[in-house]
Amino acid sequence: MSETDTDIQDAPGVAESELDEDDRLKPEFVRAVLDAVQNGDDEAARALVEPLHPADIADLFELASHEERRDLARAVTDLLDGDVFAEMNDYVREDLIDALEPHQVADIAAELDTDDAVAIIEDMEEEDQRAVLRALDPDDRAAIEEALSYPEESAGRLMQRELIAVPEHWTVGHVLDYLRGNEDLTTDFWEIFVVDPAHKPIGTCELSWILRTPRGVSLSDVMKREQTLIPVEMDQEEVALRFQKYALISAAVVDASGRLVGMITVDDVVHIISEEAGEDALLLSGAGDGDINEPVLDSYKARVRWLIANLGTALVAATIISMFEGTISRMVTLAALMPIVAGVGGNAGTQTMAVTVRALATNQLTDSNSMRTIRREILVALLNGSTIAVVLGCAVALVFQNPALGGVIAAAMMTNILIAGLAGVIVPLTMDRFNADPAVASSIFVTMTTDSMGFLVFLGLATAAGLTA
Amino acid sequence: MSETDTDIQDAPGVAESELDEDDRLKPEFVRAVLDAVQNGDDEAARALVEPLHPADIADLFELASHEERRDLARAVTDLLDGDVFAEMNDYVREDLIDALEPHQVADIAAELDTDDAVAIIEDMEEEDQRAVLRALDPDDRAAIEEALSYPEESAGRLMQRELIAVPEHWTVGHVLDYLRGNEDLTTDFWEIFVVDPAHKPIGTCELSWILRTPRGVSLSDVMKREQTLIPVEMDQEEVALRFQKYALISAAVVDASGRLVGMITVDDVVHIISEEAGEDALLLSGAGDGDINEPVLDSYKARVRWLIANLGTALVAATIISMFEGTISRMVTLAALMPIVAGVGGNAGTQTMAVTVRALATNQLTDSNSMRTIRREILVALLNGSTIAVVLGCAVALVFQNPALGGVIAAAMMTNILIAGLAGVIVPLTMDRFNADPAVASSIFVTMTTDSMGFLVFLGLATAAGLTA
Numbered sequence: 001m002s003e004t005d006t007d008i009q010d011a012p013g014v015a016e017s018e019l020d021e022d023d024r025l026k027p028e029f030v031r032a033v034l035d036a037v038q039n040g041d042d043e044a045a046r047a048l049v050e051p052l053h054p055a056d057i058a059d060l061f062e063l064a065s066h067e068e069r070r071d072l073a074r075a076v077t078d079l080l081d082g083d084v085f086a087e088m089n090d091y092v093r094e095d096l097i098d099a100l101e102p103h104q105v106a107d108i109a110a111e112l113d114t115d116d117a118v119a120i121i122e123d124m125e126e127e128d129q130r131a132v133l134r135a136l137d138p139d140d141r142a143a144i145e146e147a148l149s150y151p152e153e154s155a156g157r158l159m160q161r162e163l164i165a166v167p168e169h170w171t172v173g174h175v176l177d178y179l180r181g182n183e184d185l186t187t188d189f190w191e192i193f194v195v196d197p198a199h200k201p202i203g204t205c206e207l208s209w210i211l212r213t214p215r216g217v218s219l220s221d222v223m224k225r226e227q228t229l230i231p232v233e234m235d236q237e238e239v240a241l242r243f244q245k246y247a248l249i250s251a252a253v254v255d256a257s258g259r260l261v262g263m264i265t266v267d268d269v270v271h272i273i274s275e276e277a278g279e280d281a282l283l284l285s286g287a288g289d290g291d292i293n294e295p296v297l298d299s300y301k302a303r304v305r306w307l308i309a310n311l312g313t314a315l316v317a318a319t320i321i322s323m324f325e326g327t328i329s330r331m332v333t334l335a336a337l338m339p340i341v342a343g344v345g346g347n348a349g350t351q352t353m354a355v356t357v358r359a360l361a362t363n364q365l366t367d368s369n370s371m372r373t374i375r376r377e378i379l380v381a382l383l384n385g386s387t388i389a390v391v392l393g394c395a396v397a398l399v400f401q402n403p404a405l406g407g408v409i410a411a412a413m414m415t416n417i418l419i420a421g422l423a424g425v426i427v428p429l430t431m432d433r434f435n436a437d438p439a440v441a442s443s444i445f446v447t448m449t450t451d452s453m454g455f456l457v458f459l460g461l462a463t464a465a466g467l468t469a
Numbered sequence: 470m471s472e473t474d475t476d477i478q479d480a481p482g483v484a485e486s487e488l489d490e491d492d493r494l495k496p497e498f499v500r501a502v503l504d505a506v507q508n509g510d511d512e513a514a515r516a517l518v519e520p521l522h523p524a525d526i527a528d529l530f531e532l533a534s535h536e537e538r539r540d541l542a543r544a545v546t547d548l549l550d551g552d553v554f555a556e557m558n559d560y561v562r563e564d565l566i567d568a569l570e571p572h573q574v575a576d577i578a579a580e581l582d583t584d585d586a587v588a589i590i591e592d593m594e595e596e597d598q599r600a601v602l603r604a605l606d607p608d609d610r611a612a613i614e615e616a617l618s619y620p621e622e623s624a625g626r627l628m629q630r631e632l633i634a635v636p637e638h639w640t641v642g643h644v645l646d647y648l649r650g651n652e653d654l655t656t657d658f659w660e661i662f663v664v665d666p667a668h669k670p671i672g673t674c675e676l677s678w679i680l681r682t683p684r685g686v687s688l689s690d691v692m693k694r695e696q697t698l699i700p701v702e703m704d705q706e707e708v709a710l711r712f713q714k715y716a717l718i719s720a721a722v723v724d725a726s727g728r729l730v731g732m733i734t735v736d737d738v739v740h741i742i743s744e745e746a747g748e749d750a751l752l753l754s755g756a757g758d759g760d761i762n763e764p765v766l767d768s769y770k771a772r773v774r775w776l777i778a779n780l781g782t783a784l785v786a787a788t789i790i791s792m793f794e795g796t797i798s799r800m801v802t803l804a805a806l807m808p809i810v811a812g813v814g815g816n817a818g819t820q821t822m823a824v825t826v827r828a829l830a831t832n833q834l835t836d837s838n839s840m841r842t843i844r845r846e847i848l849v850a851l852l853n854g855s856t857i858a859v860v861l862g863c864a865v866a867l868v869f870q871n872p873a874l875g876g877v878i879a880a881a882m883m884t885n886i887l888i889a890g891l892a893g894v895i896v897p898l899t900m901d902r903f904n905a906d907p908a909v910a911s912s913i914f915v916t917m918t919t920d921s922m923g924f925l926v927f928l929g930l931a932t933a934a935g936l937t938a
Contacts, residue, residue: 023711027836055714063837087716089833179681187677190659190718207676208656212648242492244743245524247556247736249659249718266735267716270742274713277746278827281753281908285823286816292828292842299845300852303820307857307886310816314809321805328801335797335804336790340783342808343920347755347779351772354754358747359761364558367496368532373761376768383769388776417776439750451812 018052025056030063034072042075049076054083062092062293070099082108086116091293094123102128106135109144113160113188115268118147122157155239156232158269159253159262162186165193166219168202173215175205190249190265194223199259201229201252229254232261239264240272241363280357283439284350286310306444313448317342320452324459331469333400334462337409340392342454345416348384349446352377352424357439360432374425381421389414408465412458416450423449487521494525499532503541511544518545523552531561531762539568551581554589560762563592571597575604578613582629582657584737587616591626624708625701627738628722628731631655634662635688637671642684644674659718659734663692668728670698670721698723701730708733709741710832749826752908753819755779775913782917786811789921793928800938802869803931806878809861811923814885817853818915821846821893826908829901843894850890858883877934881927885919892918 018029029048036045049057057079064072073080073096085093085108097105097120105124109117109132121129121144129148133141143161150156164185166175175192179185192210194203203223213222228246230239230253243251243266253262282290286309288302321328321338328334356373359365365373389410397406427445428438487498498517505514518526526548533541542549542565554562554577566574566589574593578586578601590598590613598617602610612630619625633654635644644661648654661679663672672692682691697715699708699722712720712735722731751759755778757771790797790807797803825842828834834842858879866875896914897907 022707022832023714024832024835025837030837053715055716059832062833063835065838065841087714176680179677180683185681187675187681189677206656207680208648208658211645211676211679212654212656214649238491244739245492245556246522247524247739249736266739267718270713270716270735270739273739273743274746274831277743278749278830280747281750281823282827284750285819287820287823290820290824290827292824292834292838292845296845296848296852299824299849303817303849304853304856306820307813307817307853308860310813311809311857311861314812317812318805318809321808322802325801325805328804329798332794332798332804333791335801335807336787336794338804339790339808339811339920339924340780340787343783343786343916344776344779348772348776350754351756351759351775354750354756355759355761355768358751358759361747362743363491363493363528364531365761366493366532368494368499369534369761372534376761376765379765380768380772383765384773384776387773388780391777392780447812451808455808 018056025059025063030060033060034064034068037068037071037075045072045075046079049079054081055087057084058087058089058092061096062089066095069096073099080108082111082116082120085120086112089291089293090123091291091295093120095293097124102131103135105132110136110140113162113186114143114147114262115158115160115264117144118157122148122152150232153236154232155230155234155236155253155264156262158236158239158272159230159232159264160186160188160268161262162188163193163252163260163263164189165195165199165201165260168194168196168220168223170219171215172210172213172217172219172222175210175219176215188265189263193252193260193263194219195260201227201254201260203227204252206249227252230264231256236269236272237276240269240276243269244273245363277361280354280361280439283437284354284357284443286443309444310447313444313451316448317451317455320455321459324455324463327459327463327467331462331467333405333469334459334467337396337405338455338458341409341412341416341458342451344388344392344413345420345450345454346447347420348381348417349420349424349450350443352381352421353428353442353446356425356428357442360428360438365429370429374422374429377421377425378418381418384421385414385417388417402467404465405462405467408461408467409458412454412461415457416454419453420446420450487525494528494532499529502529503533503537506537506540506544514541514544515548518548523550524556526553527556527558527561530565531558535564538565542568549577551577551585551589555581555585558760558762559592560760560764562589564762566593571600572604574601579605579609582631582655583612583616583731584627584629584733586613587626591617591621619701622705623701624699624703624705624722624733625731627705627708627741628699628701628733629655629657629737630731631657632662632721632729632732633658634664634668634670634729637663637665637689637692639688640684641679641682641686641688641691644679644688645684657734658732662721662729662732663688664729670696670723670729672696673721675718696721699733701725705738705741706745709738709745712738713742714832746830749823749830749908752906753823753826753912755912778913779916782913782920785917786920786924789924790928793924793932796928796932796936800931800936802874802938803928803936806865806874807924807927810878810881810885810927811920813857813861813882814889814919814923815916816889817850817886818889818893818919819912821850821890822897822911822915825894825897826911829897829907834898839898843891843898846890846894847887850887853890854883854886857886871936873934874931874936877930877936878927881923881930884926885923888922889915889919 020026033045033048192205193201196202203225204227205223209222228251230251232253232255250265252260255261286306392413393406393410396409397403423446428442431438489495502514502517661674662670665671672694673696674692678691697720699720701722701724719734721729724730755775861882862875862879865878866872892915897911900907
């Protein structure tokens with residue numbers, strides 16, 4: 001806010017030396033900072049880092065390696081404020097926080113709104129957490145302890161307690177005088193909540209309305225009485241969906257008795273919207289959290305479980321194949337062709353599954369249109385199946401000069417793509433019906449189905465047709 | 470804003486009859502509305518729909534089938550305002566807009582901010598578009614025509630032209646008088662832009678600062694001079710990343726000469742953040758747009774291309790297998806076991822690829838840390854590979870009472886998981902380096918690699934080891 005601030009953001013046509021066209025820090029710049037730190041030239045490092053936005057300083061720490069991070073933190077300690085930590089990747093933050101003394105963490109937490117302070121403290125070991133809380137002043141401590149009493153990933157953890165709440169009988173003039181006269185009120189708010197004497201929200205005023213309304217007008221005449229309230233126990237994913245659905249900038253958080261206890265602003269939710277939307281690809285592949293900053297052993301544990309589950313489903317498929325060893329030994333070409341039927345079927349299943357999981361995650365697919373969606377996917381599968389079956393059947397018939405083999409593989413391909421389409425939509429729908437996250441385990445079942453059925457139908461038909469070389 | 474509004478949002482403990490716990494319309498409610506429409510009881514349908522939030526009315530249309538949608542639109546035409554269309558899924562909106570007369574579309578567009586009006590008009594056929602533009606009043610028409618002159622999916626399409634811009638020499642009092650005295654200014658703004666005489670932005674004031682500052686203070690003393698500007702040609706995905714990175718609520722849009730031409734607010738960007746983050750799972754599977762409301766033929770076209778590409782990669786794998794038909798005929802069990810090596814390897818590759826694609830999409834993976842990330846993924850692959858190889862090798866050796874077979878499959882599994890890890894990180898990194906979207910085609914290459922190498926290494930080792938039944 002001071003006049004000495006310089007324009008550090010890029011204006012069009014003015015190339016920013018530190019950032020590339022995607023707002024990422026340039027590798028040369030990152031290298032220059034880390035080299036300065038390594039050469040003990042803290043002054044040079046600080047000079048480079050100081051003009052950066054907190055979000056870019058956070059990125060810088062993410063791009064440094066584990067060892068470089070701590071040296072960098074030592075070199076630019078005074079620039080490492082709460083805003084930087086609030087913007088930092090969870091794993092990188094934990095890594096850095098581990099290296100700090102509790103009183104240093106407390107100093108950082110004290111600067112922040114409750115939600116950002118909680119994000120820093122909630123992942124610490126219990127003992128360190130207690131040490132940090134002891135080092136905070138009583139007000140901050142009480143606020144953070146209350147936030148920590150709410151479930152992880154709930155609205156209570158996400159909300160800030162700093163907000164503006166005023167009584168209904170006030171006028172716009174009262175509000176202006178109150179805001180101007182109280183130095184210690186938050187500046188981080190986008191609407192004002194109107195509450196009744198029991199501190200229950202009864203309306204909300206966007207700041208633009210207050211600015212556009214004469215002083216004498218009563219709040220009860222400008223406030224909007226319909227507002228979206230967030231229960232303090234609500235899961236953050238639902239909070240994010242609600243912000244998205246109703247295009248909210250901020251929302252009041254209420255406790256079980258309906259009293260206003262906090263406020264969530266959209267900037268705290270944007271990260272969650274992005275994370276929740278992006279995690280489907282990771283969950284479908286069984287990559288767990290899938291963060292490149294996650295410790296290697298955690299990644300290993302998350303992924304190997306999935307690979308072992310997959311090994312199990314592969315064994316089912318192998319067992320099915322082994323039932324047809326007689327058929328294969330009479331015509332070894334079947335062994336070369338059978339992975340095509342399983343593989344393309346698996347792919348068709350993955351497509352349908354990705355679409356279904358996404359539609360479920362965005363609340364576009366509900367009981368009201370699930371039958372219609374199943375019919376739609378069957379139709380797409382029939383079209384895809386016919387196309388692929390014709391192409392593959394003709395190619396095989398021609399290459400092997402064996403129309404029967406072409407017919408068998410075409411029929412098997414058609415069947416498996418249809419099965420894949422059905423499994424791809426029904427498996428996630430069923431998981432969702434039983435309140436399981438459809439992104440988590442659907443692909444295990446879908447792949448098992450398309451693999452097993454692909455081999456079974458193809459080798460079964462080949463056996464029935466009495467194919468031999 | 471009127472006092473007769475009733476509280477239509479859910480308060481904790483107060484069950485909303487129309488919405489389930491996830492803010493989705495209940496199937497019974499949807500059915501009741503559609504039944505009323507079908508029975509010609511438009512009055513009853515309107516009574517049910519009227520209390521809904523525009524976002525929920527939009528959902529209702531999405532949940533109805535193509536045929537039901539038009540009847541529903543006819544029944545509740547007066548409730549179908551611009552806000553409802555702005556919240557609606559693109560395909561459903563197109564479907565409905567097709568059924569409306571140009572002057573009806575013009576009436577709806579006239580109510581909206583430029584960005585929402587453009588979203589409705591941009592997908593229309595050129596002829597219909599011209600008819601709608603003709604039906605608009607000249608000011609609205611000029612604004613929309615200018616927006617349409619910017620590239621699709623650019624900031625220029627996304628921005629609204631309605632904003633508050635004031636000169637630097639004004640005081641807070643000037644701003645308040647200006648806002649109170651001009652009825653036709655927008656109410657949808659979260660910050661005020663300070664501009665120089667050439668209309669170039671030089672600073673920004675959050676509304677909360679203006680509210681907290683006495684009338685006599687000059688804007689140049691409260692405004693923040695560092696601000697994030699959005700070039701009007703910037704791609705919407707980059708706009709979304711910038712909003713997310715710098716936690717913006719709104720941002721000024723500037724043209725090539727640096728003049729302020731519009732404003733983007735976070736509620737317009739939240740949908741894009743969610744879409745861009747969610748599309749990776751769809752793109753990785755080759756499901757195209759992957760919207761359940763997309764016309765069946767469009768879905769077919771998008772998906773079948775991918776399946777045909779996959780058929781091509783499956784043929785490569787089949788060719789490799791066919792080179793080993795002699796080995797397989799000496800030991801048919803190999804045919805049953807080989808899909809395990811290819812399948813689990815494919816899965817390991819997909820995991821690494823999903824992590825890499827996500828890290829690239831969120832700008833967490835850049836040239837600064839790509840070598841480190843590759844080393845990290847090799848380490849994870851070595852751990853996963855050893856675990857799976859030991860489990861699988863022992864199981865095969867025991868089941869088939871054939872230690873040599875166990876050794877061969879263990880070695881092949883280890884090799885393929887390592888290859889999968891390398892391909893999973895290097896393929897997306899390479900695509901990104903060549904400015905191709907790594908989510909779009911990576912999985913074709915990764916799957917081809919893990920399939921082909923899985924079969925090649927396993928059957929190759931079996932041949933070298935001289936395995937026979």
